[in-house]
Amino acid sequence: MAYLAPYAVRARDSRGRVEAEPEHRYRTVFQRDRDRVLHSRAFRRLQYKTQVFPYHEGDHFRNRLTHTLEVAQIARTVARALGANEDLVEATVLAHDIGHPPFGHAGERVLHGLMKAHGGFEHNRQSLRIVDWLEDRSERYPGLNLTAETRAGILKHGSDFPRYAHPVPLPDLGKGPTIEAQIANLSDEIAYHTHDLDDGLRADLLDWDALAELALWRRATAVLRAEGTADARSLRPRVTVVLIDLLVSDLIESSARRLERAAPRSSSEAAASPEPLVAFTPEIAEEKRAVARYLLENFYRNHRVVRMAAKAERILGDLWRAYAEDPRQLPPHVLERAQGEPEERAIVDYVAGMTDRFAMDEHDRLYDPHTHV
DSSP states (O other), X not given: OTTSOTTSOOGGGXXXXXXXXXXXXXXXXXXXXXXXXXXXXXXXXXXXXXXXSOGGGOSSSOBHHHHHHHHHHHHHHHHHHHTOOHHHHHHHHHHTTTTOOTTHHHHHHHHHHHTGGGTOOOHHHHHHHXXXXXXXXXXXXXXXXXXXXXXXXXXXXXXXXXXXXXXXXXXXXXXXXXXXXXXXXXXXXXXXXXXXXXXXHHTTOXXXXXXXXXXXXXXXXXXXXXXXXXXHXXXXXXXXXXXHHHHHHHHHHHHXXXXXXXXXSSHHHHHTOSSOSSOOOHHHHHHHHHHHHHHIIIIITSHHHHHHHHHHHHHHHHHHHHHHHOGGGSOHHHHHHHTTSOHHHHHHHHHHTOOHHHHHHHHHHHHOTTSOO
C-alpha cells in the first residue's frame, strides 16, 4: 500500500497464521483478522461486560464494547496520520479486551487470585487464548487463526505475562512492540481516561469545579471558553471531545517528530528502537498521569464503585468455588473442550467468558433455592 510509511507493518510481509490459508482476493490478512474478531461471539459479549459501571446502573455509561469502539476510532485516526497499518491497528484494538471477565478489573483481580496456584489470570493473555483456542470458527483449526502480527499485538498491549501453558505456539514477540501495537496501547489510555471522566461526571461521582486542579482539564476548559461553549447540557460531552482532540493531536505530533528523528527503515527496526517511537510530549504525558492519579483516588476508589467491585468479587468467588468443588455443575462442553488441560483452566475460561448478566443469573441458579436451574 503506497500510503504506508517505511516503518509500518505490511500485510504482504505477514509471518502468517498457525494454520496456513490461501489469500483472499480482495481483503488483506489484517482486514480478515479484524473481520473475524468483529464477528466472534466473544466480541458480542462485550456489550454486557463492565467498564466501570455494571450494565444495570444505567444505559448511558460505557461498557466494554463501547470502550473498544472508542479505542478503535482513536487508533484509526492516529494510525492514518502516522502512516501506520490501520487495518492491523484496528484488528488489535478490537481484540484487545475480549479476554476481560465480567465486572471489569474487579473480576480480573479475583480470578487472578483464584488462579495464582495455576499460573494466574490476565486479560491480555486470555484474549489471546480466546482467539487462538476458545472461539469456534472452522473444523480445520481451533480459534480464529489470526496472523502472528495481530496475535503479538494483543500480547504486547499489556505488560503482565502469566506463566501457564498456551494450547498453540505463542507468536514471536520480536525485539519490541511494533508501531501499530504502540498506537493501540496509547489509544486505549486516551479512551479510558477521557470516558471515565465523562462517566464519573454523569454519575455525580466527580465534581466539575474540583477537576480544575488538573492541568489537562484546564487546557480543555480554556478551549471551551474560547469557543463560547456555555450551555450546561453540552459542556460535559463537549469537554470530552476537546480532551480527546488535545491528547490525540499531541500524540500524533510528538510521535511524528520521534519517527522523523529515528527514521526507522522497516517495522522491525522501529520495534527494536530503545525508546518508544509513539509517545506523548513529556508535558502532556505528565498531565495525563495526573488525570490517572485523580481518577484512582476520586473515581475508582469512590465508595459506590468499591461496593460494586466487592459485590462482583463475591459473585465470581462463589461461582469459582461451586464449580471447583463439583465440576459436574459445569455444562458438559466446558470440560470436554479442555482436552487434557487442568480443570481449573477450564473453569476460569467459562467464568471469564460470562457477561455480567449471565454471571449474576448463574449465581442465582447455584445459590438461590427459589431460582430454577
